[in-house]
Amino acid sequence: MSRYREAAFATALVVALSATLLFLLLPVVAIFTQAGPGELIGSLARPEARDALEVSLRSAAIAMAIILTVGTPAAYLLATRNFPGRELVITAIELPIVLPPAVAGIGLLAAFGPRGALGEPLSSLGLSIPLTSTAVVLAMVFVSAPLHVRQAQAAFAAVDPRLRQASHTLGATEFRWFTRAALPLATPGLGAGATLALGRSLGEFGATLMFAGSLQGVTQTLPLAIFETFTTDFTAALGLGALLVAVSGALLLTVKLLGGGIGPQRAPGYAAAGVRAAD
Amino acid sequence: MRWLAGAVLLGLSLVSAGCGASDGAGRGPVVVGGAASLAEPLSAFAEEYELRHPETDVQVEFAGSDAIAAKIRQGVGIDVFVSASVELAEALHGEGLTAPPVSIAGNTLVVAAPHDSPVEAIDDLDDPGVRLAIGNPHVPVGAYARIALSLVGDAFAIRAMENVRTNELDARGIVGKVSQGAVDAGVMYRTDAAGLGSAVLVVPFAPEDQPAIRYAAALVTDPRPSLDAGEVMDELTGDSGRRFFGNRGFTAP
Numbered sequence: 113m114s115r116y117r118e119a120a121f122a123t124a125l126v127v128a129l130s131a132t133l134l135f136l137l138l139p140v141v142a143i144f145t146q147a148g149p150g151e152l153i154g155s156l157a158r159p160e161a162r163d164a165l166e167v168s169l170r171s172a173a174i175a176m177a178i179i180l181t182v183g184t185p186a187a188y189l190l191a192t193r194n195f196p197g198r199e200l201v202i203t204a205i206e207l208p209i210v211l212p213p214a215v216a217g218i219g220l221l222a223a224f225g226p227r228g229a230l231g232e233p234l235s236s237l238g239l240s241i242p243l244t245s246t247a248v249v250l251a252m253v254f255v256s257a258p259l260h261v262r263q264a265q266a267a268f269a270a271v272d273p274r275l276r277q278a279s280h281t282l283g284a285t286e287f288r289w290f291t292r293a294a295l296p297l298a299t300p301g302l303g304a305g306a307t308l309a310l311g312r313s314l315g316e317f318g319a320t321l322m323f324a325g326s327l328q329g330v331t332q333t334l335p336l337a338i339f340e341t342f343t344t345d346f347t348a349a350l351g352l353g354a355l356l357v358a359v360s361g362a363l364l365l366t367v368k369l370l371g372g373g374i375g376p377q378r379a380p381g382y383a384a385a386g387v388r389a390a391d
Numbered sequence: 392m393r394w395l396a397g398a399v400l401l402g403l404s405l406v407s408a409g410c411g412a413s414d415g416a417g418r419g420p421v422v423v424g425g426a427a428s429l430a431e432p433l434s435a436f437a438e439e440y441e442l443r444h445p446e447t448d449v450q451v452e453f454a455g456s457d458a459i460a461a462k463i464r465q466g467v468g469i470d471v472f473v474s475a476s477v478e479l480a481e482a483l484h485g486e487g488l489t490a491p492p493v494s495i496a497g498n499t500l501v502v503a504a505p506h507d508s509p510v511e512a513i514d515d516l517d518d519p520g521v522r523l524a525i526g527n528p529h530v531p532v533g534a535y536a537r538i539a540l541s542l543v544g545d546a547f548a549i550r551a552m553e554n555v556r557t558n559e560l561d562a563r564g565i566v567g568k569v570s571q572g573a574v575d576a577g578v579m580y581r582t583d584a585a586g587l588g589s590a591v592l593v594v595p596f597a598p599e600d601q602p603a604i605r606y607a608a609a610l611v612t613d614p615r616p617s618l619d620a621g622e623v624m625d626e627l628t629g630d631s632g633r634r635f636f637g638n639r640g641f642t643a644p
Contacts, residue, residue: 226572242573243522243556325557325568326527332558339560343457344529346465 140357147350152358155351163329164337165355171245171333172313175252179309183261184302188290190261191268192276202265209258213318216255220323224250247324248331255319256312260305267301268294307367314360334359420448421620422468423627424459426475426606427561428498428532428580432635433473439635440626447619455530455561463488463611470620471627473608475531475562480607492607493628494644496636499601500539502576503569503584503591510576513543513594517550524568524577527558531604532565536578538602580604582640605644606636 147155155161190202208216222228224241234241241247271294279289295302317335324331326340334356342349425433430453437449452459456474460483463469472489474480480492504510510521526533540548556574559565562583569577570587584593595601610616610624626632637643 221571221573231572240522242571243524243568321560321564322567325524325564325573326559327555327557339458340527340529340558343455343461346461 143350143353143357147347147354151347151351152354155348155355158348160328160332160337160341161334161352161355164332164334164352165359167245167248167329167332168314168334168356169359171248171252172310174249175256175313176306176310178249178253179257179260180302180306183257184264184295185290187261187264187305188268188294191265192273205261206258208255209262211255213255213316214322216251216319217322220247220251220254220319224323242323243325243327243331245324245330248320248333251319251323252313252316255316256309259312260302260309263305263308264298264302267298267305270301271297303367303370307364310363310367311360314356314363418619419617420450421470421617421623423449423451423471423473423623424462424469425451425453425473426456426459426531427453427563428475428583429453429473429606430563431582431586432496432639432641436627436632436635440623444619444622447623449623453561453563455526455532457529457531458560466614468614470611470616471608471624472611473606473627475604475606476534477605477607479531480609484609488613489609489611492609494605495608495628495633496606496644497642498604498606499581499595499642500535500578500604501581501584501593501595503566503579503587503593504576505569505572505591507572508575508592511592511594513596513600516540516554516576517547518554521554521576522556522574523551523554524557524559524565524574525555526562526565526578527560530559530561532562532578532580533558535602535604539578539596539600542600542602543596585640606641 156165186205190198190205211219221242224230224234224247226235226240226242241250275293275297276289279293280286284292314333315335316333317339320331320333321336326332326336328337332340334352338349338352338356341352423433423437430451433451433453437451440449441447452469456476456479459469459472460474460479463472463483464486472480472483472492473495474492475498477492477494480489483489484491502510502513502516509515509518515521516523525536528534528537537548537552540551557564557568559568562580565577565579566583566587568574569579569591581593581595584591587593608624608628610620633644
């Protein structure tokens with residue numbers, strides 16, 4: 113009886129995985145079956161597509177630089193120190209993950225808009241952020257930084273604290289431990305966080321539309337261009353969609369490969385980060 | 392074992408229920424896809440219609456008319472199309488997707504500027520450094536704006552277009568950018584500017600520079616619309632429906 117039950121359970125697992133895979137892949141496969149290589153290349157020939165791709169890649173690169181340089185040490189602090197209100201800080205950092213894009217857009221306007229909280233000081237400096245390329249980057253950072261910080265924190269937390277104690281006993285400074293040991297050990301987890309953040313940045317739509325607007329070559333990212341094209345030319349929109357999938361997929365794969373392996377066997381930190389992130 | 396069979400059955404029945412609901416034709420809800428600038432009158436119309444016909448569920452969704460047309464072209468269960476452009480509705484009719492469109496209202500184009508803006512007249516739109524929000528070329532409000540600017544003058548239009556900081560996806564986007572002070576001025580419908588109240592200065596384009604703005608409604612025929620869609624369409628295009636537009640500053644068709 114229990115053998116049957118085991119077999120049934122194993123079957124259920126396989127069925128669940130197959131259903132998951134089928135459902136998640138179908139829309140992506142459909143884009144490529146309806147938009148062949150011809151449409152993909154054709155979409156690249158459109159100047160607005162090239163402009164949008166450039167805006168997306170440039171903004172995402174700047175956003176990622178900010179997220180990695182500020183978010184990684186912040187995550188390290190959260191992972192290695194206990195202080196009053198730590199859980200509150202973590203929750204606050206994770207909040208943008210669950211915010212709808214429209215709320216993110218409204219929030220960014222309420223903070224950085226000319227009528228917003230920082231509007232007066234910003235305009236006295238002669239700065240106006242909405243509808244600029246800076247606004248595109250800020251929207252990307254706002255929605256995707258939490259994904260990296262959360263994953264990086266889990267990765268740092270998964271590094272055995274006894275190693276850190278030992279390094280201090282042997283006279284290593286905290287800075288030396290961080291740069292020489294903690295960062296390399298957490299690299300797979302950091303790579304996973306960066307991957308998620310990059311994907312989210314490239315896909316950002318709603319907050320960008322509200323906060324940064326849409327101007328070709330300046331603030332119109334690939335997702336905005338896809339929506340605008342969708343209204344008049346579905347085939348061209350499919351081509352742009354395929355382009356975004358191809359670019360995002362290639363970038364994600366690169367980050368994963370650079371992050372040192374995809375499988376948990378080779379990357380215990382990544383596995384631990386995954387477990388932490390799932391709870 | 393039994394739970395597994397139960398789970399599979401439940402999953403299958405959920406999926407088939409979902410498919411059944413999207414079958415379209417039948418006594419389902421009537422979905423009205425309307426231009427973003429019609430959000431107020433169409434919502435009020437739907438609410439009142441449901442009061443008088445409790446058996447009918449009228450759902451309204453708003454976007455740029457071009458986005459709604461794109462959805463109809465993809466066969467996404469919209470029953471009644473209310474477009475801010477007669478040409479767009481005629482195009483869908485020409486493609487065999489809708490019945491002939493019926494004009495239901497008109498509108499005029501204005502410039503709305505926050506009070507601290509340097510823009511106080513149409514002439515100011517081409518001043519260097521002015522930040523302008525308009526619709527993109529595909530959405531009617533953006534197409535109308537381009538016509539109006541060119542009617543003012545070709546050289547003026549070129550200079551004003553260089554001041555455009557954002558090409559919004561629909562009329563609401565322009566309103567949002569102006570109300571937040573993210574731009575110095577936006578080219579929008581008079582009815583949308585009225586919604587901003589005294590927070591903005593409203594300057595209409597001169598009558599000779601006004602594009603012909605006409606809204607048209609059309610019953611979607613492919614895929615087959617919901618059973619009650621015809622009656623909703625009749626009321627919307629009849630006297631009782633037009634009242635909702637006249638009340639809110641729209642002009643006669």
